[in-house]
Amino acid sequence: MTTADDRDGDRIELLLVEPNPGDTRLFTESFRDGKLANNLHTVSDGESAIDFVRQRGEYADAPRPDLVLLEPELPGVGASEVLSELRGEPAVADVPVVVLSSSDAGEQILRSRGLDADHIIQKPIEPGEFIEFVQSVEDFWLAIIEQPSADD
Known part of the structure; x- marks a missing residue:
């Protein structure tokens, strides 16, 4: 995982995979207004998400995301x-x-589908x-980076 020392100015690289342009706009504005230290990148489909994460095509210079927000x-x-592509790519x-x-x-349906998230x-x-959602993402992120690593 990218550590705080590896990130530019302790900013979180977020990838939002959201096909709805209206929701993408709301997410973008909310993350900006929520003042979460992040760089929010957006794509509108699964193929672009995979290209972004693998840094290929138009996303060759894209940063490695620290966290992916995925519309199902x-x-x-x-x-x-x-998810399968992400879990199968060691990097x-x-x-x-x-x-x-x-x-x-919807959460119960997603869990029943066995999505490896x-x-x-919600x-x-x-x-x-x-804004409340942005706070929940920040709380989730802080919980992840505060977990001790296997080396600790």
């Missing part, structure tokens, strides 16, 4: 394929993935809920 309903290459297998559920019932967070519905 993607056009083309689906979320389970994205990024340890990157935490948060799947964005649209509801409590590190965490499932996606905000109302614009005002996005």
Whole structure:
């Protein structure tokens, strides 16, 4: 995993995989307004997510993400394929993935599908809920970086 010393100015490199342009805009504005120290990168489909993580094509110069926020309903290459690619690529297998559920019932469905995500967070519905969502992402991230490594 990227350590704080490895990141530019302790900024978190976030990759948001979200096909809905309206939600992408709300996420982008909320992360900016929430003042979470991050660089938010967005892609709209699974194929682009895989290209971004593998740093190929138009994403050859993209940074390695520290955290991936993944919408489960993607056009083309689906979320389970994205997760499989991430888990199968040694260079990024340890990157935490948060799947964005649209509801409590959606969370149960995602778990029943066996998606290999590190965490499932309910996606905000109302614009005002996005700041709270940003805080939950920050809390999740802080919990990850505060975990002792196997070397400790």
